[in-house]
Amino acid sequence: MKNNTDNYIDLGERGRFSLKNKLNNLTGKEWIKFTKSWFIHRPNRRKEDEILHPAKYPESLVAEFIKFFSKENEWVFDPFLGTGSTLIAAGENKRNGIGVEINEKYFGTCQKRIENLSSTQKLLPLLGSSFEIKSILKKNKIEQQIDYTITSPPYWNQLERNNIRQKPRSEKGLDTKYSTSKDDLGNEKDYYNFIELQAQVFDNVFDITKNKGYLTIITNNVYCEGKLFPLAYDTAISLTKRGKKSWVLKDEKIWLQDDKSLIALGINNAWIGNRHHQFCLVFRKEE
Numbered sequence: 001m002k003n004n005t006d007n008y009i010d011l012g013e014r015g016r017f018s019l020k021n022k023l024n025n026l027t028g029k030e031w032i033k034f035t036k037s038w039f040i041h042r043p044n045r046r047k048e049d050e051i052l053h054p055a056k057y058p059e060s061l062v063a064e065f066i067k068f069f070s071k072e073n074e075w076v077f078d079p080f081l082g083t084g085s086t087l088i089a090a091g092e093n094k095r096n097g098i099g100v101e102i103n104e105k106y107f108g109t110c111q112k113r114i115e116n117l118s119s120t121q122k123l124l125p126l127l128g129s130s131f132e133i134k135s136i137l138k139k140n141k142i143e144q145q146i147d148y149t150i151t152s153p154p155y156w157n158q159l160e161r162n163n164i165r166q167k168p169r170s171e172k173g174l175d176t177k178y179s180t181s182k183d184d185l186g187n188e189k190d191y192y193n194f195i196e197l198q199a200q201v202f203d204n205v206f207d208i209t210k211n212k213g214y215l216t217i218i219t220n221n222v223y224c225e226g227k228l229f230p231l232a233y234d235t236a237i238s239l240t241k242r243g244k245k246s247w248v249l250k251d252e253k254i255w256l257q258d259d260k261s262l263i264a265l266g267i268n269n270a271w272i273g274n275r276h277h278q279f280c281l282v283f284r285k286e287e
């Protein structure tokens, strides 16, 4: 590590780190690389305990976002924690983390994964519903404001509807829905109610986020009963129309999944696409 001028630290192959960098610990070279609007990510195969969860996202992917949108020792949050990928990625990258998960089984898996992680960061998984984030934090005596949130909410009713992809899971006796709880967002049948309820969760996230803090939501448009529901677009729009709690939409990054197999959907009959990408929507709190 070499101090080139008063303003930069030379980190060799990684490039130069500006001491004026307000957002992260990346060099200019790393910063620019991340700003591309799409990426391909091929994660390692999921481990046994991770397969139990029907829609886990890879730690390696979350890590890239955490490293861009926060600095070391800052606080990362996930209101739909699942098996805890966000907290694992936070701990492995010297960030602290808090997450809320409604399903006791996934919460338990998350706790075990954190116990097995050799990290000295504060990693706090909490059991409960994200509709009650503030009271859950209060009950656990956590007053921490959040620097960055990254999460993947349920994709409306997709777990139950996506029969072809879920068939092999149900044959193995694995979960094809998150829970039976009425507060589980994945159990909301009505699309427009879903959009409103999801926005309410992000109102809560808004309240606990520092001004200028970022939020990334990984989601997708979804196909149901012969038509496309623009879930990713409606998510983007709904969060920007919340009065004083409106998030500012900053961008989208597209995760291209070129490792998924093609399924013969609608073949010889009608158009049904193989959706092999996800939207990573980037918002910021600007008061």
Ligand SMILES: C[S@@+](CC[C@H](N)C(=O)[O-])C[C@H]1O[C@@H](n2cnc3c(N)ncnc32)[C@H](O)[C@@H]1O
Residues within 6 Å of the ligand: 053, 055, 056, 057, 058, 079, 080, 081, 082, 083, 084, 085, 086, 100, 101, 102, 103, 106, 128, 129, 130, 131, 151, 152, 153, 154, 155, 178, 179, 183, 184, 185, 186
């Ligand atoms: C797409 S998964 C997130 C998976 C997670 N990113 C991971 O890698 O394991 C959505 C999660 O949200 C949880 N969930 C649904 N409604 C919730 C709510 N109201 N509060 C907290 N968690 C909820 C589900 O149980 C599920 O684990």
